[in-house]
Amino acid sequence: MPEIRVLGFGMGPQHVTPEVATALGECDYVLAVQKSDDDALLAARRAVCEAHGVELVVVRDPERDRSPSLDRAGYEGAVADWYAARLAAYRAVLAERGGVCGFLVWGDPSLYDGTIRLASELGVPFDVLPGVSAPQVLAARHRIVLHEVGQPVHVTTARRLRSDVAAGQRNLVVMLTAGVDLDGFDDWTIWWGANLGGTGERLVAGRVGSVAGEIRAARTAAKAEAGWVMDLFLLRGPEA
Known part of the structure; x- marks a missing residue:
């Protein structure tokens, strides 16, 4: 067999x-x-x-x-x-x-x-x-921990992002991000990466309202260089 x-x-x-x-x-x-x-x-x-x-x-x-x-x-x-x-x-x-x-x-x-x-x-x-996962490489490239001290991290998809935030999630690793809409998240912090560890790798981090355009341009550049793009990000809400 x-x-x-x-x-x-x-x-x-x-x-x-x-x-x-x-x-x-x-x-x-x-x-x-x-x-x-x-x-x-x-x-x-x-x-x-x-x-x-x-x-x-x-x-x-x-x-x-x-x-x-x-x-x-x-x-x-x-x-x-x-x-x-x-x-x-x-x-x-x-x-x-x-x-x-x-x-x-x-x-x-x-x-x-x-x-x-x-x-x-x-x-x-x-x-x-097991293999090396994209969230692991994302955290390593940005030199961050995915969760805050003693707090959880929620792993989700772009399609579920808004419903998960509405349910109270404030610290999310977002995968399957094609067509993701970040409108309304201007004051959130994002750590974004594409093609991590491979051809076309790109990294962007900062306040969403300040770097959204940079992310779009970097995603386009990653796809142009590699012929494909896989991206994800950590999205964290502002402190209450």
């Missing part, structure tokens, strides 16, 4: 931990999807595989219906169909090749990533090894 190893790899070869490096050496191959002809995220996985001498097996990511006319039910159905097609593609490779298969996960598998759920649905034994 095939086995799966879900391996967090941070942002590239420079973030691969000794534990993950050992696990890669025990893999017969790494399985990944290609989302486009010039998939820069696949290129990063390829670099990790080349650095550790493991074969990369690539399957084309199934097409997903992204029609703007889809209603909620249609959208959910399209996502379900796409997910089922991706599972089928993975199952076909596992059935053909068997052995120990690695899945390389950006950052750490525990944060806003579906690979663990996917591995569990493939119905074969799997284990998970």
